[in-house]
Amino acid sequence: VTRQRILFGEQLGPMFDDDEEPILLVESLAAFRKRPTHRAKAHLYLSAIRHRAAELGDRAELVRADTFREVLTGRDLVAVDPTSYGARRLVRSVGAEVLPSRGFVTSEADFAGWVRGRTDASLVMDNFYRWVREREGILMTRGGKPVGGRFSYDVDNRQPPPKKAETLGLPEPWWPEEDEIDEQVRADLDRWEREGVVHFLGADGPRRFAATHGEAQEALRWFVRDRLPDFGRWEDATLSGDWTMAHSLLSLPMNLGLIDPREVVDAALDAYADGSVPLNSVEGFVRQIVGWRDWMWHLYWHLGEDYVHRNALGATNPVPDAFWELDAAAIEANCLSSVIAGVHEHGWAHHIQRLMMLGNFALERGFDPAETSEWFIGAFVDGTPWVMPTNVVGMSLHADGGVVATKPYASGGAYIDRMTDYCGGCRFDPKVRVGEDACPFTAGYWAFLEKHRERFAANRRMAQPLAGLGRLKDLDEVVAQEATRTRW
Ligand code: FAD
Ligand code: SF4
Secondary structure, rough: OOOEEEEOOOOOOOHHHOOOOOOOEEEEEEEOOOEEEHHHOOOOOOOHHHHHHHHHHHHHEEEEEEEEEHHHHOEEEEOOOOOOOOHHHHHHHOOOEEEEEOOOOOOHHHHHHOOOOOOOOOOOOOHHHHHHHHHHHHEEOOOEEEHHHHHOHHOOOOOOOOOOOOOOOOOOOOOOOHHHHHHHHHHHHHHHHHOOOOOOOOOOOOOOOOHHHHHHHHHHHHHHHHHHHHOOOOOOOOOOOOOOOOOOHHHHHHHOOOOHHHHHHHHHHHHHHHOOHHHHHHHHHHHHHHHHHHHHHHHHHHHHHHHHHHOOOOOOOOOOOOHHHHHHHHOHHHHHHHHHHHHHHOOOOOOOHHHHHHHHHHHOOOOOOOHHHHHHHHHHHOOOOOOHHHHHHHHOOOOOOOOOOOOOOOHHHHHHHHHOOOOHOOOOEEEOOOOOOOOOOHHHHHHHHOHHHHHHOHHHHHHHHHHHHHHHHOHHHHHHHHHHHOOO
16 A cells, blocks of 8 residues: 555645655545535635645545545555544544644644643733744844834724725735636535535635635735735724725635745735834734734643533523524624625634624623534634634633633624724614613623623623623613513
8 A cells, every 4th residue: 555645624735745755635525514514615625625636636646535534544644633633533543644733833842842831820822922922033123022112012903993984995805716626616516505415504606715825825925015014903993895804814725724824924024024014013913823823723732622612601592593594684783794794705704703793792692602613613714623612612702711811802882883884884773772772782791791790700800891880770671681682
């Protein structure tokens, strides 16, 4: 039997193929049946796998099957350690030689070294980020200080969106041109849907994300030139007419392993070095990648496989049908409905929409954390098993009791009104707590705080919101109304 290197769907770039050995690629239908999956996501994964097979030519064997296990069993394989607990068990159970994982700025061994000797309290993203910056010499002076004197320019990156503007007015992002591989993928997806083999969510519009290494490099070049200069100041803002804002759309190509995150970071640093990008933008962007992205990856392993089942706030409400069906028309809240419509169309929403609308709503309404994590993995093109638990269970739903985020990311309509342009076109009023016009985020926020008042009393960072809660005269009414609310 010839030894082959198995490349999983998240290992499709050149960095996973550093030897001359034959390559095995697998298209597994079962992967799309585990949970309802966005059609654009299925399209992107298949397109990327088939493009990779075409690039590798005779070196690659592409097998279409139901499960990975049936293809891998009985072969002589070498694998770069894959990105989920399930896939790691699989490669070991079929006796593959396993190489250390790749695709992140820091290795798992680096992280283990950093964690050793640390207290749990110091295991926070800020400390990790500083360590990576210092270790890698990213945005550091010769004297070992952060460039500009600070490690974080977050405070400069919270501007509300420009008033009365429909878009940021930036050039269009780079869009791929579809080819015959995409055409074939579409035909296969149509057939599977017709035959009832799989059920997909959302629309399969034009492909919007890179599916090859070359495309990812092109997308990166356009981003750095046209959007990175504005990335920082608009990082927390949302405009309903501008679905990409100044974001990079690079999570998918990075998560598919098409492009090395270090290459992405270096392109941003080069642009800063030649003076075309301000410090707050480059630092904000670099922090997302060498900070947040690597941090979430390492925490996935560090916190263990059961982490996704944590439920510190006892949230047990099911994820509603309007979410599972991506049915924007069933939702009246303009902010939430617009974001769900965007997810339907693209399988993507930017970070603030994920956190401030989807995550915040799920938190306030007590959605079950593990089911919410499943929903995000299926509905988002860039959703992977490693990235979701900490972002959903931890950062958004506070179901880990404060490991990933020290306070719950809950906010009412006033903050949404400040940072977006949704409220003007909404049938609810962000200032109203009780009655027909009561904003589900505003009333939901207060009802949520009241429900967990005792637990949050021990958290110093919650003192101010709880003081506000104590001043509400109509709290009982708000709580009663939200307990039975059926329209939002
Ligand atoms: P940009 O805004 O351009 O940021 C640059 C890069 O930073 C991203 O491409 C991403 O690789 C990285 N990054 C930033 N924040 C995070 C983070 N919290 N975790 C991991 N990487 C980060 N990211 C995913 O890659 N896949 C997901 O399925 C995903 N789901 C999320 C769900 C929720 C509820 C939340 C709050 C965040 C989620 N994120 C996820 C993180 C982040 O929202 C996306 O990475 C980002 O919106 C992708 O768009 P972009 O590439 O234009 O990002
Ligand atoms: Fe969203 Fe409330 Fe504003 Fe409507 S009023 S858009 S529900 S925050």
